[in-house]
Amino acid sequence: MIQFLLNDTPIEVQECSPSLTILDWLRTKKGKVGTKEGCATGDCGACTILVGEEKTNSNGNPVWHYQTMNSCLLLLGNAHAKHIVTVEAVTTGLYPTLDDLHPVQRALVECHGSQCGFCTPGIIMSMLALYINHPSYPGKKAAIHALGGNLCRCTGYSPILLAVEKAYSYERKNEPYSAMAAQFKASLNTQHDDDVPYLKDGPRKFYSPQNAKQLVELKALYPHAHLVAGGTDFAIELSQNMLLPDVIISLSQAKELCTLSDNNGELHIGAALPYSQFVDAFYNYYPESKELFERLGSNQVRNSGTLGGSIGNASPIGDPAPLLIALNATLDLSSAAGTRTINVADYFVDYKKTVIKSDEVISKITVPKRPDSLKLACHKISKRFEDDISTVCLVLAIEQTQGLMSNARCAMGGMAAIPKRATHIEQKLNAQPLQVSTFIDAASAINDDFAPMSDVRSSAHYRTTVSKNLLQRIGIEFCGAQPSSNKNNNNIAITRISHASL
Ligand SMILES: Cc1cc2nc3c(=O)[nH]c(=O)nc-3n(C[C@H](O)[C@H](O)[C@H](O)COP(=O)(O)OP(=O)(O)OC[C@H]3O[C@@H](n4cnc5c(N)ncnc54)[C@H](O)[C@@H]3O)c2cc1C
Ligand code: FES
Ligand code: FES
Incomplete structure (x- = not known):
């Protein structure tokens, strides 16, 4: 079974479709319809929830960190050991007054940041993540960045951006979620280390191996199983192309695949580590890569999506591959038989065809140390x-x-x-x-x-x-020269663009 915390309620699920998303589970199984379905492809942000995960802080102590994710892309099985916070938990009173509302909700009301209201729960969750993670207003650029994955068709973004700032003008409200999550985690620790959390629906299975050994053993047992990491590409295969896999193996909790290490400038990035957890290390050595990573999807997508998923998806328009190829990065491909290392450039064979074998997974990406004159x-x-x-x-x-x-x-x-x-x-x-x-x-x-x-x-x-x-x-x-104009000989503008509101 899988176990997680939904708002203040511990959840255990065992019998369930392996391909069910958290969005569908919330709305159809739990009656939590505050989280909306707009597009089901990660584009609109109406389904945004907070996902809390236990991390270790710089003092070595466990802390819970909350980030936005698109619940339409997150498979239920990937919620294991996490804290799912939905809009229903932001203010719990049945008939709240303005004073009862959370500051982000109150600000959105007072700034007239909602009209039809369909996008509003998702916008509230993105505002809440920013509010929780920044004790003081971090500025308009950060606000735009935080809301980059939330579309609103009717209100216009100015009142919403004003509300982000106004939320900080009220008395600060501390987040109550970490304390609940810590209590829940303590109860989880009673599980055996060898257990592989799973879901099943008749013969269909979802496995969430907790380490690399369990992962490669499962892949050897089910060579045709579909792998999922963040699900930002895979969930679209499920919802748009009606893929109905028999076995899904998740990489997102195999601990060795979720690590980052810096070996004297050489970066070792676990294939299942989401973008938002390694890009700062990348920028230390290759700040130029911000142009790609900061614009890869939205906050919600970067909080879930991984390098392993991007390379594994083998899309000709994925942004990380050209960067990794140009930097001469390598991939570790692991199976129960061992690990081989290849250049990223040699991974791709033809459209969506790669050299990976059916019992292998991409386990690590290694980015070489930056040469001095690069x-x-x-x-x-x-x-x-x-x-x-x-x-x-x-x-x-x-x-x-x-x-x-x-x-x-x-x-x-x-x-x-x-x-x-x-x-x-x-x-x-x-x-x-x-x-x-x-x-x-x-x-x-x-x-x-x-x-x-x-x-x-x-x-x-x-x-x-x-x-x-x-x-x-x-x-x-x-060469250090300035482009003479925004247009070149072919009359096509190639000026670096930035967000219109900045
Ligand atoms: C709204 C939206 C915007 C996006 N914008 C961008 C963008 O601007 N630029 C861009 O490049 N991409 C973009 N993407 C695509 C996607 O977010 C990335 O490709 C992401 O890196 C995929 O990672 P994931 O962990 O979510 O992969 P998943 O969806 O979990 O997996 C993708 C595929 O890779 C396979 N796979 C996953 N992990 C491994 C592994 N370790 N070994 C072998 N196979 C594996 C899976 O079986 C699956 O077939 C966007 C997606 C969405 C939904
Ligand atoms: S429903 Fe649109 S992003 Fe999830
Ligand atoms: S208020 Fe209608 S979509 Fe945003």
């Missing part, structure tokens, strides 16, 4: 700044010795069936002087590397043109 540029082109998938993603890493460029690694997403290196462009950069004209010349090799397709995101022509322009821009940036 220059790195990361660019994501998408229609919207927040919460949008790339049309083109370009990452270029080069080193520079005595005025000449070397070890160029240019990787692109959205240009082929797989994330792929641009080897012709790299050849035109290597052993050449670092000057803008070298990049303009290298950009002319784009058609030797890629023949992109046209799709809903853009035409093939746009993809090729914007890639050339990005290379030219990178040349200008690397």
Whole structure:
């Protein structure tokens, strides 16, 4: 069975569909309909809940940390040992007055931040997470970031953003959740270490192995089982493509896959560690990667999604793969027979085809130490700044010795069936002087590397043109010059965009 805390109530579930999301469970099994279903694809944020997990603080003491997640993407089995907080727990009184409301609710009322109200529970939960994690108002940029995964069709965002600030003007309300969660966790510790929490529905099963050994043993036993980590891609397969797997194995609690270590600048990132738990370490060495990670989905998506899930999904438009390929990162593929290490670039074979074997899982991603002379540029082109998938993603890493460029690694997403290196462009950069004209010349090799397709995101022509322009821009940036205008010779704007409200 799986056990977790729902608001103030300990829950045990054993008989249940392995593919049920928390959203559906809340609404159909528990009658908790405050959490709304808008899109069921992680885009609107109406289903936002708080998920509390026990962490260790810098003094080595356990603390509960609460983050937003989309309950439409979170499988019920992944709730094991966690604290699920829904909008019903924010204010518990049946007929609350304004004074009874939580400050974030009261502020939303007083700032007229709700009209039809459909998005409101999700917005309240995102405001609540910000409020809990920031004792004082962290500023408009942080407020926009916190609400980046919540869409509102009617109110407009100004009153909502005002409400985020106003919530801090009332008497501060301490969060009551950690104390409940600590009590619940103490009761959980009575379980045996060897137990694998599971759900079952007839022959269909969901397993949540607690360590790497249990994980690879289960994968050996069920080689055709579907793996799930954060579920931000997998849950969409369930809801949109009606996938009905017999066996699902979750990686999200296999403890070795949820670790991060820094070995003198070389980062070892567990494949099931969510983005929000490792990006700061990444930014320490590669601050340029903010362009990709800060814009990967929304807060809710980054609190669940993982590198293992992105690489495992093998999408040609996933943002991490071009970055990892350009940085020459490696993957550990583990099975009951042992672990092999391969370059990320060698993982992808063809559209959604990879070299992983049926008994293997991606267990770790290793990012090499940054060479002293490395220059790195990361660019994501998408229609919207927040919460949008790339049309083109370009990452270029080069080193520079005595005025000449070397070890160029240019990787692109959205240009082929797989994330792929641009080897012709790299050849035109290597052993050449670092000057803008070298990049303009290298950009002319784009058609030797890629023949992109046209799709809903853009035409093939746009993809090729914007890639050339990005290379030219990178040349200008690397040489320390300023772009002369927002438009280049091809008249396509390539200025770095930021959120319209900032
Ligand atoms: C609203 C929204 C916005 C998004 N925006 C972006 C974006 O801007 N950029 C971007 O790159 N992505 C984006 N994504 C996609 C997604 O969030 C990422 O790909 C994420 O990293 C997937 O990780 P996960 O842990 O959720 O994967 P899951 O959904 O759990 O798994 C994805 C696939 O990988 C397999 N898998 C998972 N872990 C492993 C493993 N360790 N070994 C082998 N196979 C594994 C699973 O079987 C599954 O097939 C977005 C998704 C949503 C819903
Ligand atoms: S229902 Fe829209 S994000 Fe979950
Ligand atoms: S108040 Fe109607 S969608 Fe936000």
